[in-house]
Amino acid sequence: MPHVIDTVVIGGGFSGLFIATQLVRDGRDVALLEASNRPGGVAATISENGYVLEPAAGTFMVPHRALSPILNAAGVALEEAADSAALRYVWNGDGLIVIPYGPKALGTKAISLTGKLRMAAEPFIRTKPPSGEESLRSFLTRRLGREAGTLLSHVAASGVYAGDPGTLSAAAAFPLFTEMESTAGSITRGAIRKLRALPKPRPPRPTSHVPVGGMSAAATTLAGALGERYVSEFPVSSVTREGDLFWIEGPETISARSVVIALRPDDAAKILPGMETDGLRGWPSSPVVVVGVGGTNDEVPLPEGFGFLSGPGVDATILGCLFESSFAPSTAAPGHSLAKVIVGGARYPGIIEQSDDRIVSTIISEMEAALGTPVNPSWIKIVRNQDGIPQYDLKHRQRLTIVDNLEGEHPGLIFAGWGYRGIGVAHLATEAVSISDRIE
Ligand SMILES: Cc1cc2nc3c(=O)[nH]c(=O)nc-3n(C[C@H](O)[C@H](O)[C@H](O)COP(=O)(O)OP(=O)(O)OC[C@H]3O[C@@H](n4cnc5c(N)ncnc54)[C@H](O)[C@@H]3O)c2cc1C
CATH class of the missing domain: 3.50.50.60 (FAD/NAD(P)-binding domain)
Structure with missing residues (x-):
C-alpha cells in the first residue's frame, strides 16, 4: 500500500x-x-522590455x-502602492470623474444632487426584496435609487466580473450587500454596524500592494x-x-x-x-482581453490614481483601464508608463475574435477620449482570456x-x-x- x-x-x-x-x-x-x-x-505575469503586465489579479489588498x-x-x-491608488475614476464620456473612497463617495460629481439625496435616504427605505434571485442592478437601484444604483451596479459588475449588472445575482456576486440588508434592513446601517463591531483599536485599513x-x-x-x-x-x-x-x-x-x-x-x-x-x-463566463499599453511618460501620459472604469452611459469597449505605473512604479522602467486595459466582458464578448490591430486602434482612441490627451504607445501586449471571468x-x-x-x-x-x-x-x-x- x-x-x-x-x-x-x-x-x-x-x-x-x-x-x-x-x-x-x-x-x-x-x-x-x-x-x-x-x-x-x-x-501569469508578463515581464518584457521593462514592463510588468498582469493578465489577471495584480494587487493584494x-x-x-x-x-x-x-x-x-x-x-x-510586497511593495505598498502609492497613496494615489485610492484615487479611482469613472469615465462618463466627457472626462474622468473622481469617485472618492468610502463615505466620501457621496461627494462625487458623478451623481446629481437629487441622486445623492435619494442615496442618503437609503437607511430609511423599506422595500421588500423579490422572492427569487435579484439582479445586482435591481438590488442597488431598489436600495440607492435609479441614478446611483445604475452607476454603482455597472461599475461593480464591470470592475469585478467584467459582467452585466442586469444578469449578475446580487446575493451571489456581492453577498455582503444583501447580507447587510437582511441583517440590518439597509446597506448603510449594515456597514455602520460592521464598523462598530471592529475591535478597538481599529485594524489598519487594507491598501493595495503589489508583489x-x-x-x-x-x-x-x-x-x-x-x-x-x-x-x-x-x-x-x-x-x-x-x-x-x-x-x-x-x-x-x-x-x-x-x-x-x-x-x-x-x-x-x-x-x-x-x-x-x-x-x-x-x-457561464465572460471572455476578456487584457492589453498592456506602454511607452515613455510622454507617449503614454497617465494621471495619478488607480485607474478608471467606463460608466453606464459610455459606448466603449474599454471596461476599465488601470494606471499601473502611476500606483506601482516598478511595473515600468523609470521615465516609462504602463496602462492595463481590460476590454470585452459581458458587454462586448465578440471583441476577443477581433484582430490585434483592430483591438489596439479601438482602445487607443477610447483612451485618448477618456484621458483627453494623445496616446502613442511604443509597447503593446495583448492577452486573450477565452475562458474568461466566471459569472455569478x-x-x-x-x-x-x-x-x-x-x-x-x-x-x-x-x-x-x-x-x-x-x-x-x-x-x-x-x-x-x-x-x-x-x-x-
Ligand atoms: C482580467 C482579470 C483581472 C483580475 N483582477 C483581479 C483583481 O484585481 N483582484 C483580484 O483579487 N482578483 C482578480 N482577478 C481574479 C484572480 O486572478 C483569480 O481569482 C485567481 O487568479 C484564480 O485562481 P484559481 O487558483 O482559482 O484558478 P486558476 O488560476 O485558473 O488556477 C487553476 C490551476 O489549475 C491547473 N489545472 C487545471 N487542470 C488541472 C489538472 N487536471 N491537474 C492539475 N492541475 C490542473 C491550471 O494549470 C491552473 O494553474 C482577475 C482575473 C482576471 C482574468
Missing part, C-alpha cells in the same frame, strides 16, 4: 497555493499537484485577516515554500473514490483521505469519472447546490477556486482557511 497523503490539492493557481500553504500552517500532510510547469494559474498570514508564512515580498516581481513571483515563492509538497507538471487525469480513500491518477497514482479540487467547474468535471458531474459543465449570474446559487451535493455524497471531496464562491484573491485566502478548518 503506497503512502496515503492526508490531503491532495489539485490545481496550483492562487486558490490551490493558498489552500496548501494554509494546510501546512495547520500541520497537515499535503501535496499540491499542478498540470503546467509554473504555479499561479491565470495570474492587505492587511487582510486570512491573506496576510498566508503570504507572510511563505515569505511573499515584488509580479504575481508570478508571488506564486513561485508560495510554491517554493511548499518544497517537495508542490509537484509541477502533474496533470491529474482522474479522481475516484474507494471506501475512505481517493485515488488520484496522473503521471503517478496517489492516494489521499481528502481531495481539494481547485479547478474551474468544467475542468473539475473532466477528472471525476463515475460522479454526477454533468451539472458542473458549461457554467441569477442561476449561480442554484448551480452551487450541485457542488454541495457532490461534497455531501463524497465526504473528503472539496471544490475551491474562483469559479464557485468568491472571485478575488482575498476571498481565495478566506476560503483556504475555512477549508483547512473543514478537513478532519
Whole structure:
C-alpha cells in the first residue's frame, strides 16, 4: 500500500497555493499537484522590455485577516502602492470623474444632487426584496435609487466580473450587500454596524500592494515554500473514490483521505469519472482581453490614481483601464508608463475574435477620449482570456447546490477556486482557511 497523503490539492493557481500553504500552517500532510510547469494559474505575469503586465489579479489588498498570514508564512515580498491608488475614476464620456473612497463617495460629481439625496435616504427605505434571485442592478437601484444604483451596479459588475449588472445575482456576486440588508434592513446601517463591531483599536485599513516581481513571483515563492509538497507538471487525469480513500491518477497514482479540487467547474468535471458531474459543465463566463499599453511618460501620459472604469452611459469597449505605473512604479522602467486595459466582458464578448490591430486602434482612441490627451504607445501586449471571468449570474446559487451535493455524497471531496464562491484573491485566502478548518 503506497503512502496515503492526508490531503491532495489539485490545481496550483492562487486558490490551490493558498489552500496548501494554509494546510501546512495547520500541520497537515499535503501535496499540491499542478498540470503546467509554473504555479499561479491565470495570474501569469508578463515581464518584457521593462514592463510588468498582469493578465489577471495584480494587487493584494492587505492587511487582510486570512491573506496576510498566508503570504507572510511563505515569505511573499510586497511593495505598498502609492497613496494615489485610492484615487479611482469613472469615465462618463466627457472626462474622468473622481469617485472618492468610502463615505466620501457621496461627494462625487458623478451623481446629481437629487441622486445623492435619494442615496442618503437609503437607511430609511423599506422595500421588500423579490422572492427569487435579484439582479445586482435591481438590488442597488431598489436600495440607492435609479441614478446611483445604475452607476454603482455597472461599475461593480464591470470592475469585478467584467459582467452585466442586469444578469449578475446580487446575493451571489456581492453577498455582503444583501447580507447587510437582511441583517440590518439597509446597506448603510449594515456597514455602520460592521464598523462598530471592529475591535478597538481599529485594524489598519487594507491598501493595495503589489508583489515584488509580479504575481508570478508571488506564486513561485508560495510554491517554493511548499518544497517537495508542490509537484509541477502533474496533470491529474482522474479522481475516484474507494471506501475512505481517493485515488488520484496522473503521471503517478496517489492516494489521499481528502481531495481539494481547485479547478474551474468544467475542468473539475473532466477528472471525476463515475460522479454526477454533468451539472458542473458549461457554467457561464465572460471572455476578456487584457492589453498592456506602454511607452515613455510622454507617449503614454497617465494621471495619478488607480485607474478608471467606463460608466453606464459610455459606448466603449474599454471596461476599465488601470494606471499601473502611476500606483506601482516598478511595473515600468523609470521615465516609462504602463496602462492595463481590460476590454470585452459581458458587454462586448465578440471583441476577443477581433484582430490585434483592430483591438489596439479601438482602445487607443477610447483612451485618448477618456484621458483627453494623445496616446502613442511604443509597447503593446495583448492577452486573450477565452475562458474568461466566471459569472455569478441569477442561476449561480442554484448551480452551487450541485457542488454541495457532490461534497455531501463524497465526504473528503472539496471544490475551491474562483469559479464557485468568491472571485478575488482575498476571498481565495478566506476560503483556504475555512477549508483547512473543514478537513478532519
Ligand atoms: C482580467 C482579470 C483581472 C483580475 N483582477 C483581479 C483583481 O484585481 N483582484 C483580484 O483579487 N482578483 C482578480 N482577478 C481574479 C484572480 O486572478 C483569480 O481569482 C485567481 O487568479 C484564480 O485562481 P484559481 O487558483 O482559482 O484558478 P486558476 O488560476 O485558473 O488556477 C487553476 C490551476 O489549475 C491547473 N489545472 C487545471 N487542470 C488541472 C489538472 N487536471 N491537474 C492539475 N492541475 C490542473 C491550471 O494549470 C491552473 O494553474 C482577475 C482575473 C482576471 C482574468
